[in-house]
Amino acid sequence: MTSHPRRLRLQPHWRSLRQLRLLSSCLVLLLAAALHAQSGAQSGAQSGSLPDATDSTAAATTDGPLQQSHDFSRPKLIGNDAILRMHAAGLGDDVLVQTITMQPGHYDVNPDDLIELRKQGLSDKVIEAMQQHSAVASGLSTRPVPTAAPKFTAQAAGIDEIGVYYKGKTGEWIPLHTERVVFKQGGAVKSVLTHGLINKDMNGHLDGPKSTLVLPTGVEILIYAPAGTSAEEYQFLRFIEKSTWREFRVETGGVFHSETGSDRNQVDFHPVKIGPQLYTFTVPVDIIKGEYGVLPPGSSNVKGIEGSGKIFTFSIAE
Secondary structure (H helix, E strand, O other), rough: OOOOOHHHHHHHHHHHHHHHHHHHHHHHHHHHHHHHHHHHHHHHHOOOOOOOEEEEEEEEHHOOOOOOOOOOOOOOOOOOHHHHHHHHHOHHHHHHHHHHOOEEOOOOOHHHHHHHHHHHHHHHHHHHHHHHHHOOOOOOOOOOOOOOOOOOOOHHHOOOEEEEEEEEEOOOEEEEEEEEEEEEEOOOHHHHHOOOOOOOOOEEEEEEEOOOOOOOOOOOOEOOOOOOOOOOEEEEEEOOOOOOOEEEEEEEEEEOOEEOOOOEEEEOOOOOEEEEEEEEOOOOOOOOOOOEEEOOOOHHHHHOOEEEEEEEEEEEOO
16 A cells, blocks of 8 residues: 555656657647748749749649740741742632732742743743842842842843843853845746736845854753844744855745745744743754754845845754
């Protein structure tokens, strides 16, 4: 019975120890929470305010897939190939011209490109719009060139005077050989015997059996025509070859009329306009070898017993 009073005295002391330990644990937790909150506030002050959960900007940067960035400061330019594809798809000239006028683009409009565009079937209206819209030579332009921009001219092609040219192996335009042609009237006897019902013939005469310029078949010819004339007024002729000269008929006498032109010696050709006063055509690859010439307009209209002019000549030896 002597041990019971000692137990009663120790029990209150044990409870106080437990309470102190519990209190100290709470104080430690409270202190840690306070320190954590203070550290978070300092970090937020240094990096700026944290985004709210309802902030659309924050949601855009954290939610959903990443969006691809597009650079609209340099729009894609359309060019010759795009216009040709649109033409091949059957789009009309008005649509093509509107596209060229309204869309950023860069078009190659040097002489060879113009020839190729015309061969692909583009109209003069579309080609002219491409010329007006073409970028300036000194730099790339993403905006349409004003309509007052200079058009393609003979000087731009390196051609400095009216005449007929052929394309060399390196792509440059070279003048055709020029010869003097003498026009003579023939058939005076038959004209007198028929009392003028049969008119005299007009023949062109060139000295020498051959031209000094030899060209291959398939060569491109360029005509720089005088203002007010067109390439259709020129004549592409095949000469009659003699031992020491060449000749061609430019006016054939008839019983009741005379046929101006050279049906007897004329070669069919189809010039294509590529610019102001500029036309091109290609010598057929299957043309007969021989002596040829391009006669400017007006040369065969010389009347009288004898007159002279000039003609552009070349030989096909293949």
